[in-house]
Amino acid sequence: MPTILGQNQYGKAENRVVRITRDGDTHHIKDLNVSVALSGDMDDVHYSGSNANVLPTDTTKNTVFAFAKEHGIESAEQFGIHLARHFVSSQEPIEVARIRIEEYAWERIATSDGNSKFIGADEVKHSFVRKGQETRTTQITFDGEKWEVISGLKDLTVMNSTNSEFWGYVKDRYTTLKEAYDRILATDVSARWRYNWTDDEQRMPNWEKSYEQARKHMLQAFAETYSLSLQQTLYQMGSRIINSRSEIDEIRFSLPNNHHFLVDLEPFGLKNDNEVYFAADRPYGLIEATVLRDGVEPKIPVDLTNL
Numbered sequence: 001m002p003t004i005l006g007q008n009q010y011g012k013a014e015n016r017v018v019r020i021t022r023d024g025d026t027h028h029i030k031d032l033n034v035s036v037a038l039s040g041d042m043d044d045v046h047y048s049g050s051n052a053n054v055l056p057t058d059t060t061k062n063t064v065f066a067f068a069k070e071h072g073i074e075s076a077e078q079f080g081i082h083l084a085r086h087f088v089s090s091q092e093p094i095e096v097a098r099i100r101i102e103e104y105a106w107e108r109i110a111t112s113d114g115n116s117k118f119i120g121a122d123e124v125k126h127s128f129v130r131k132g133q134e135t136r137t138t139q140i141t142f143d144g145e146k147w148e149v150i151s152g153l154k155d156l157t158v159m160n161s162t163n164s165e166f167w168g169y170v171k172d173r174y175t176t177l178k179e180a181y182d183r184i185l186a187t188d189v190s191a192r193w194r195y196n197w198t199d200d201e202q203r204m205p206n207w208e209k210s211y212e213q214a215r216k217h218m219l220q221a222f223a224e225t226y227s228l229s230l231q232q233t234l235y236q237m238g239s240r241i242i243n244s245r246s247e248i249d250e251i252r253f254s255l256p257n258n259h260h261f262l263v264d265l266e267p268f269g270l271k272n273d274n275e276v277y278f279a280a281d282r283p284y285g286l287i288e289a290t291v292l293r294d295g296v297e298p299k300i301p302v303d304l305t306n307l
């Protein structure tokens with residue numbers, strides 16, 4: 001049966017590029033998911049396997065990261081236009097470049113002594129929460145006598161673009177991790193907290209206010225902790241809530257360590273001065289712990305998945 005080649009395109013999809021611009025100690029984030037699709041004179045590679053017209057998808061990926069350094073990311077549109085023009089104008093066989101970009105928006109975390117509109121407190125300058133992400137959860141159990149309320153949130157994505165280190169850890173023959181003295185710390189917070197309200201005689205907490213306040217304290221502790229490990233940050237987030245909300249006795253966190261790897265731009269003659277990162281999605285470290293009011297029995301399950 002004779003066949004002919006129809007529409008075809010190729011490229012590297014979902015390049016997760018994070019560009020940090022450091023304006024003194026005020027940092028700006030651009031976080032993009034960039035997909036490149038190129039088409040043009042690609043008959044030969046499909047019919048005979050000749051790669052003579054093929055710019056490797058790996059190169060398209062490198063171009064995304066190198067452009068983030070060289071040209072910065074003013075807007076997703078500007079960045080996409082720049083990339084598309086580059087591929088079409090620099091590669092004879094490429095006739096059409098389609099760049100798709102998703103942008104993840106971040107806003108600054110309001111700290112205890114500032115607010116998000118006003119860049120005053122130090123911490124605000126490098127601590128961010130991703131917009132419009134989290135899901136609020138609750139589980140209510142009643143046995144006819146006693147109540148148990150466990151509330152929380154998941155998918156609250158936060159990032160510190162500095163004030164995070166990780167060093168002094170155990171090294172065995174399989175350890176390759178380099179010690180980090182200034183790294184990005186990013187996580188998707190999943191937290192569940194248990195209220196000490198158990199019977200109708202007691203005054204019921206103001207659930208709305210309590211949620212808002214727990215979320216606020218958690219974010220502020222994340223922003224204000226100079227972190228030596230995600231474990232330490234977790235404990236600070238939990239104890240800030242327990243210390244400031246008397247209605248909450250126990251809180252459990254499940255925190256993925258969303259690794260951001262500095263991209264090696266040396267091969268392109270560019271210096272990466274802590275500016276361009278590859279945001280890896282897996283594998284990720286997973287740090288989980290409960291923080292309790294002293295003397296209280298832990299009751300939140302270890303596995304938060306179904307809670």
Ligand SMILES: O=c1[nH]c(=O)c2[nH]c(=O)[nH]c2[nH]1
Pocket residue numbers: 166177228229230231257285
């Ligand atoms: O904050 C961290 N805690 C760890 O336990 C750990 N392990 C690792 O490889 N990186 C990190 N980072």
